[in-house]
Amino acid sequence: MTVSMGSRPQLHLNLNFLNAGTFASAWRWPASRPHDFADVGFYVRIAQIAERATFDAVFLADVPALSDRPEFRPFNALEPTIVLASIAAATSRIGLIATASSSFNEPYNVARRFASLDHVSHGRAGLNVVTTADPAVAGNFGAQVRADHAARYRRGAEFTSLVKALWDSWDDDALVGDRxxxxxxxxxxxxxxxxxxxxxxxxxxxxxxxxxxxxPVLVQAGGSDDGKALAAAHADAVFSVAHTLEDAVAYARDLRARAAAHGRDPDGILIFPGLVTVIGSTEEEARRREEALWDLVPLEYGLRRLAGILGVDPARLRLDAPLPADLALPRDGMQTFFKGAVSLAARGGLTVRELIRAQGGGTGHRIIVGTPETVADDIARWFRSGAVAGFNIMPDVIADGFPAFADAVVPLLRRKGLFRHAYEGATLRDHLGLPRPARRPHAAPLRPEPLLEDIQP
Amino acid sequence: MTVSMGSRPQLHLNLNFLNAGTFASAWRWPASRPHDFADVGFYVRIAQIAERATFDAVFLADVPALSDRPEFRPFNALEPTIVLASIAAATSRIGLIATASSSFNEPYNVARRFASLDHVSHGRAGLNVVTTADPAVAGNFGAQVRADHAARYRRGAEFTSLVKALWDSWDDDALVGDRxxxxxxxxxxxxxxxxxxxxxxxxxxxxxxxxxxxxPVLVQAGGSDDGKALAAAHADAVFSVAHTLEDAVAYARDLRARAAAHGRDPDGILIFPGLVTVIGSTEEEARRREEALWDLVPLEYGLRRLAGILGVDPARLRLDAPLPADLALPRDGMQTFFKGAVSLAARGGLTVRELIRAQGGGTGHRIIVGTPETVADDIARWFRSGAVAGFNIMPDVIADGFPAFADAVVPLLRRKGLFRHAYEGATLRDHLGLPRPARRPHAAPLRPEPLLEDIQP
Structure with missing residues (x-):
């Protein structure tokens, strides 16, 4: 657990800004407007609310392809560093984290783009490296994705090492400026x-x-063995999945042991599970809100999405029956992201309909439904366990669900003495209690011949 | 020549924002600060001046590598679309053009980044496609550059066609938003x-x-045959090099004939030569300013740069002698950019020292030195010839040379009835008098097997 400038542990909160919101139906909610997902003004207004609530950062996930079912819901559209540069110009403190794929970008371009974002934001940038298993993405880059998870992560690890070496390719005082x-x-x-x-x-x-x-703050979001190995070697923070506190405790123990094996401070990696929030002024109102959001998700979408995750024909799934026995176990090909939900279904005997819901709006993350007090108490309990540094808050609907969190939950967390009343520093590292790393030499691999390709065919 | 919303031809002006300025010594000038080149606040302040002067656009060149001699002068540092997104947030009308290389980027990423910039700026983005011949760049991307200029441009042409096809991959009304x-x-x-x-x-x-x-407005900046072919097929505007009005007239005739051969309106391509400006309140003051700027350029830098362009050992060049006869001719391997200057040296019998200066601060563009009246008269004369749509203004020193142009030259151009007093439209296409193109089908090449690569080794 990192410690804030005072001696009290500081809870950290990031806003996971998934266009209209975590629920597939968020765009249909009265507070949302269908065009918000591609309107930079919407992103800026919400980021300003997050900054007033002294959140550590806004986080933009990214997938450089159209979603599988764009007819049903918005998707990641605008390139996230462009959006974050726009937010940087309209804010002064909040951290700015975006995802980039190690499989479909050049390390020089990514190192440069995030270094530039760090400069234009005066030290607020974070990079979430993902390896991207989506075949639709691969098809946009003349590639195909191998099932070979380990090979993808081997490239991801080299990519990450190289990006860090590029950030360290200048001494802090290399610029002399002697006219x-x-x-x-x-x-x-x-x-x-x-x-x-x-x-x-x-x-x-x-x-x-x-x-x-x-x-820039380096984030890793994979929960597989390979993902944890990458995080243990490189990450300042991980965006994790935890459906139960027991899962979170076990994950933290594992990750910290791995970090220690790399000679790192085991508490130097901040762990942020995703938390989908559905907030009402009473428990009953929150439950009604959740029901209403579910009723707006086309069943066809939920079924197709689950079938896609499981890799089966949607016709094999019946809404009010349990998963067919041969599908009810997490399998190797499945993104770690969803293994938790599928395990939960197997353990709890959930029906397909219940399983779709248990995924938390289809994101695979834990969902909490209740009053601001319920949400704040839950966050406090998890935080005090020592297993998490805070949460990636994933509002059901950004447009009104996030303001509800900022206005009603944040004051409760402050009253509990867990969350800052004002920013104490200027950079994202300051907010997270992470030191500014000194430049260090990077041992570059040296093959006898450089890996060169003609840039023509 | 395009026509503005009135019937009078409208002069167009872009600011070529080359960090501290066009002169290699610009960063040493008292008005400059050495850190400006990586300070987004500097870019924003200058762009706001350009917007008050109703410029059509700011233009950021780009090279994704350290310059050859970083000890002597600043270089393109911050990733340009990040800078332009920051400028977009602080301005409302001025166009935003950046360079991207077709050799070291994926078309999907570039199409997306500039589409995103167009969204966040509400229609002000422009993309200048370059093919990049710099071996230092290639070395940052695991590639080597072939001398084969035509092959580089073949890739550039496919890249450009594909980026346009991606921008046209949505109908304007594809987003239904039916809750x-x-x-x-x-x-x-x-x-x-x-x-x-x-x-x-x-x-x-x-x-x-x-x-x-x-x-987004598509710009092309190469002057070679291949470059002109690419421009004639695709470009809305070209950034050209013209040392004399006769050169400009010949270039325009050639380019317009090529555009017509593609079935395009020959006047539909806007031609913008670069113009390096050194402005003083008297001719004498302007000449003194030029001399002072030259005196601040380390001779070692000018010599090494020229030797690099010519591909020879700097020891072969003597400052006060003409170029050795075997070097005094433009050659195939040389960037078109510099052929004009070398021809000029051969025609005029310039010494090496004079040749370095005749390149216009080392950029290869024409230089004008004089009072605001001299500069405005020159611009008016070239514009009235019909050979150019306007200029890329390349101030000697951005920090005070550009405000001098905005404050003193722009009012003269307005008084002559050549330049707008206020923006008439909202988008860069509006400023340039270019229509918003309708979506059109793109004939995609279809090989029997897609060009797929495993993303692992």
Whole structure:
């Protein structure tokens, strides 16, 4: 657990800004407007609310492809660093985290884009590296995705090491700016990666000065063994999935042991499970809100999505029956993301309809339904367990569900002495209690011949 | 020549925002601060001045590598679409053009980033496609650059066609947003490229609604035969090099004939030569300013840069002698950009020192030195010839050279009836007098097998 500038542990909260909201029906809710998902003004207004609520960061997930069923719901549309640069201009403190895929980007471009975001936001950028298993994405990049999870993560690990080496390719004082001596920069204080690795060759230093945070905050979101290995080696924070506090405790124990095995401070990795919130002024109102949101999700969408996760024909699933026995176990090919929900179905004997709901609006994360007090008490209980540093708050509907959290839950968390009343620092690292890392040499792989390709066919 | 909303031809002006300025010594000038090149606040302040001067656009060049001699001068650092998104948030009318390389980016990522910039700026984005011949860039992307100029441009042409097809992959009315009918989007109004070409495979539609401008303004900046062919087929505007009005007239005749051969309106391509400006309140003051700026350029830098362009050892060049005879001719390997200057040296018998200066601060563009009247008269004369739609203004020093242009030259151009007093429209296409293009079907290449690569080694 990191410690804030005072001695009391500080709860951390990120807003997981999934366009209209976590529920597939969020865009149909009266408070939403169908065009919000591609309207930067909407993102800026919500980020300003999050900043007034002293959230640590807004987080934009990303998938560079149309969703499987775009007729039913909004999807990640605008490129997230463009949106975060717009938010940066309209805010001054809140952290700005976006996802980028290690499989469909060049490390130099990603290192540069997030270093630039860190500069324009004066130290508020975070990068969530994902490996992307979606075949629709691969099809947009002339690639196909192998079932080979380990190979994808091997590339992800090299990608991450290289991005960090690029951020460290300038000394903090490389820029000299000596007008009289006509010396703009000291080349001896640059450290080109000269990287000739299994997947990437990057010879030169980044063309951006070292980021204000030294390294933008590095986030990892996979829960598989490979994902945890990557997180233990590199991540400042993980976005995890935990359906029960017991799961969260076990996950924290595992991840911290792995971090220690890398010689890291086991408490130096912040763990943020996702938490889908449905808030009402009474328990009954919250339950009615949840029911109403469920009623607006086309059943065809929920069924098709679950069938897609399970890799079966939707016709095999019956809404009011349990999962067919051969499907009721988490399997290797399945994203870790959903394994928890499927396990839950098997343990609890849920029907397909109940399973779809238990996934928390189809995101695979835990859902909590209740009054602000219920939500605040739950957050406090988990936080005090020591298993989590805070939560990725995933409002049911962004447009009114997030303001409800900011206005009603945050004051309760402050009253409990768990959450800040004002930002104490300026950067995302400050908010998270993470030190600004010193530049360190990176051991670049050296193959006898660089991995070079002609850029023509 | 396009025509503004009135019937009078409208001069167009873009600010070529090359960090501290066009002169290699700009960062040493008293008005500059060495850190400006990576300070988004500097970019925003200057863009606001350009907007008050009703410029058509700011333009950020880009090279994703450190410059060859970073000890001597600033370079393109911050990723330009991040900077333009920041400028978008602080302005409301000025156009936002950035460069992206067709050799070191994926078309899906670039199409998406510029579509996103067009959305967040409400229709002000422009994309300048370059093919990038710089070996330092290639080394950052595991590639090597072939001398084969034509092959690089073949990839550039496919890249450009595909980016346009992605921008056109949504009908303008594909987003339905029917809450009651639970219909977010009409999939029959999506047009996935299903592109299986020589260099790229992109199967799916963009995950961003059609940009506000339909297509962001497409710019091309190469002057070679291949570059002109690409421009004639695709570009809304070209950033050209012209050292004399005769050159400009010949270039316009050539480009317009090529556009007509593609069945396009020959006057539908706007031509913008670069113009390096050194402004003083008297001719004498302007000349003194130029001399002072030259005196601040380390000779070692100018010599090394010229030697690099010519591909020779700097020791072969003597400052006060003409170019060695074997170097005094433009050659095939040389970027078109510099051919004009080298020709000029050969024609005029310039010394090496004079040649370095004649390049216009080392950029290869024409330089004008004088009072605001001199500059305005020159611009008016070129514009009235019909050979140019306007200029890319390249101030000697951004920090005070651009405000001098905005404050002193722009009013003269307005008084001449050539330049707008206020923006008449909202989008960059409006400013440039370019219509919003209707979506049109793109003939995708279809190879029997898609060009697929495993994303693992």
């Amino acid at each position: 009289d001596g006509a010396r703009f920069l000291d080349p001896s204080r640059l450290h080109p990666p000269d990287w000739r690795g299994e997947h990437f060759t990057v010879l030169g230093a980044l063309n951006v000065p070292r980021p204000p945070q030294g390294q | 009651d009918g639970a219909r977010f989007l009409d999939p029959s109004r999506l047009h996935p490229p299903d592109w299986r070409g020589e260099h790229f495979t992109v199967l799916g539609a963009l995950n961003v609604p059609r940009p506000p401008q339909g297509q």
